[in-house]
Amino acid sequence: MSAPHVPTPPDVQLSDDARHPVRRALLSVYDKAGLVELATALHGAGVELVSTGSTAQRIADAGVPVSRVEDLTGFPECLEGRVKTLHPRVHAGILADTRKQDHLDQLAQLDIAPFELVVVNLYPFAATVASGAGPDDVVEQIDIGGPSMVRAAAKNHPSVAVVVDPARYDEAVAAVRAGGFTFAERKRLAAQAFAHTARYDVAVASWFASSYVPDDAGFPAFTGATWERADVLRYGENPHQRAALYTDERGGLATATQLQGKAMSYNNYVDADAARRAAFDHAGPAVAVVKHNNPCGVATGADIASAYAKAHATDPVSAYGGVVAANRVVTQGMALALKPVFTEVVVAPGYEPAALEVLAAKKNLRVLVLPDGVQAGVRPDEVELRPISGGLLVQTVDRIDATVTGEDGTPSGGDDPRDWTLVAGEPADDATAADLAFAWRAIRAAKSNAILLADDGAAVGVGMGQVNRVDSCRLAVERANTLADGAERARGAVAASDAFFPFADGLQILLDAGVRAVVAPGGSIRDAEVVEAASAAGVTMYFTGTRHFAH
Ligand SMILES: NC(=O)c1ncn([C@@H]2O[C@H](COP(=O)(O)O)[C@@H](O)[C@H]2O)c1NC=O
Numbered sequence: 001m002s003a004p005h006v007p008t009p010p011d012v013q014l015s016d017d018a019r020h021p022v023r024r025a026l027l028s029v030y031d032k033a034g035l036v037e038l039a040t041a042l043h044g045a046g047v048e049l050v051s052t053g054s055t056a057q058r059i060a061d062a063g064v065p066v067s068r069v070e071d072l073t074g075f076p077e078c079l080e081g082r083v084k085t086l087h088p089r090v091h092a093g094i095l096a097d098t099r100k101q102d103h104l105d106q107l108a109q110l111d112i113a114p115f116e117l118v119v120v121n122l123y124p125f126a127a128t129v130a131s132g133a134g135p136d137d138v139v140e141q142i143d144i145g146g147p148s149m150v151r152a153a154a155k156n157h158p159s160v161a162v163v164v165d166p167a168r169y170d171e172a173v174a175a176v177r178a179g180g181f182t183f184a185e186r187k188r189l190a191a192q193a194f195a196h197t198a199r200y201d202v203a204v205a206s207w208f209a210s211s212y213v214p215d216d217a218g219f220p221a222f223t224g225a226t227w228e229r230a231d232v233l234r235y236g237e238n239p240h241q242r243a244a245l246y247t248d249e250r251g252g253l254a255t256a257t258q259l260q261g262k263a264m265s266y267n268n269y270v271d272a273d274a275a276r277r278a279a280f281d282h283a284g285p286a287v288a289v290v291k292h293n294n295p296c297g298v299a300t301g302a303d304i305a306s307a308y309a310k311a312h313a314t315d316p317v318s319a320y321g322g323v324v325a326a327n328r329v330v331t332q333g334m335a336l337a338l339k340p341v342f343t344e345v346v347v348a349p350g351y352e353p354a355a356l357e358v359l360a361a362k363k364n365l366r367v368l369v370l371p372d373g374v375q376a377g378v379r380p381d382e383v384e385l386r387p388i389s390g391g392l393l394v395q396t397v398d399r400i401d402a403t404v405t406g407e408d409g410t411p412s413g414g415d416d417p418r419d420w421t422l423v424a425g426e427p428a429d430d431a432t433a434a435d436l437a438f439a440w441r442a443i444r445a446a447k448s449n450a451i452l453l454a455d456d457g458a459a460v461g462v463g464m465g466q467v468n469r470v471d472s473c474r475l476a477v478e479r480a481n482t483l484a485d486g487a488e489r490a491r492g493a494v495a496a497s498d499a500f501f502p503f504a505d506g507l508q509i510l511l512d513a514g515v516r517a518v519v520a521p522g523g524s525i526r527d528a529e530v531v532e533a534a535s536a537a538g539v540t541m542y543f544t545g546t547r548h549f550a551h
Pocket residue numbers: 028029030031051052053054055056081082083084085086120121122123142143144145146147
């Protein structure tokens with residue numbers, strides 16, 4: 001066995017401000033945006049340009065002198081571009097550590113000139129997958145030579161600057177004109193370059209795991225994601241906790257645009273995401289008001305202003321300092337209704353200019369616009385990720401929108417009232433059925449154990465986050481009956497329970513308060529007692545066959 005290679009230390013130590021003049025650059029880009037401007041500026045600064053196939057063609061067409069990689073290697077680009085830059089004359093020029101006299105001597109012997117700048121961006125693998133292309137087309141878009149050059153240049157950052165993002169061309173030109181990139185700049189560019197190839201490889205590996213290694217698990221054997229720091233937050237859930245926001249490529253609340261107000265806090269993000277989920281769970285105009293990750297108001301309305309008014313009325317006491325999400329553009333009417341209420345955050349797909357004028361008076365109020373795509377709400381095939389110590393839990397989102405059937409072909413329940421089973425009382429009339437359907441959707445935004453009372457498309461009392469269902473029932477009734485100037489809102493409301501009633505005791509509290517109809521999953525060994533209690537009270541009760549725990 002040969003002895004392990006022991007690298008020699010560099011002959012020169014670089015300080016962070018040491019510049020490295022750029023005499024020769026290698027350009028090989030899929031995205032040609034800004035290429036001609038870059039090449040023109042580099043040439044103007046006296047840099048010799050070497051380039052691949054269509055990149056070189058584009059530069060030459062603009063009248064800028066450029067030599068081709070083929071001339072450098074003496075080897076033609078071949079196999080439909082699969083081999084262009086994979087050659088020692090290219091890679092020795094990128095990888096020579098010019099701090100070492102020995103490397104310089106070897107380059108001289110081999111008659112290879114070093115590159116001081118490598119500009120590469122990669123074949124569009126992720127976009128090709130997203131386009132729905134077939135496997136052969138997807139695989140062809142796996143860039144091999146590009147990542148090799150990027151990684152080589154990033155490794156050799158003491159001698160080479162690597163640029164992978166067209167948005168950085170102006171900086172690159174400025175650095176070249178200033179006498180070369182500083183060592184600190186080259187380190188930063190190398191870090192960006194390795195993040196670029198890491199993101200790329202995670203996308204490739206995830207696609208292979210899900211497309212090429214099928215099994216019956218329904219989840220791929222490997223999955224990866226990469227995140228970029230978007231912000232450092234003032235603190236975490238509490239002031240002694242440090243926190244930051246990272247974003248991925250899915251787009252969502254984390255990439256919302258903030259139009260005004262104080263900086264978003266960790267808790268603001270948590271609550272705004274919960275509010276977004278709750279509001280976008282309804283087809284019509286809907287608003288959710290969230291406190292501490294739970295809805296203290298949720299309602300639908302003829303328009304977004306009336307939805308807001310109803311959501312605020314659910315629990316006006318708790319709405320103080322709440323986070324509000326709307327699933328429609330915020331109108332001036334909604335803004336005027338919200339103005340007198342101390343609110344931490346409003347998040348929505350958009351705002352009428354007149355609404356923004358109203359909200360502008362509330363200087364501290366954080367106003368967020370969701371990015372495109374989030375408006376469509378949650379797709380049933382989406383997954384949610386929850387880190388636990390040493391791992392990650394993954395589940396599909398809690399949505400069962402279509403009429404569903406079980407394995408034996410019988411309806412197995414769901415979010416669709418057509419799948420529910422009437423177990424007590426008369427079938428619900430249309431208004432009651434609509435309220436039950438609303439309550440059943442609204443309850444999955446509340447932490448278990450949850451009971452939600454609703455009337456006219458609005459929650460009127462929510463008992464959530466209790467460790468037994470009886471307390472949730474008490475809380476829902478108490479809130480319904482004490483928070484609206486003494487109006488007994490539980491009487492005549494409908495009730496939803498996120499999981500089965502294990503005993504009749506919790507349900508009895510709702511029946512005694514006068515609810516007119518109940519929807520619950522069913523499935524307790526004491527269902528008969530529960531149904532009997534509803535029947536005895538003459539109350540309509542449906543079992544859905546599915547539950548909506550939220551932990
Ligand atoms: N195979 C190779 O040797 C190779 N070298 C560079 N590329 C890629 O080819 C693209 C540029 O090619 P062109 O200049 O022909 O448009 C870049 O995205 C670059 O990352 C290669 N292509 C794929 O691996």
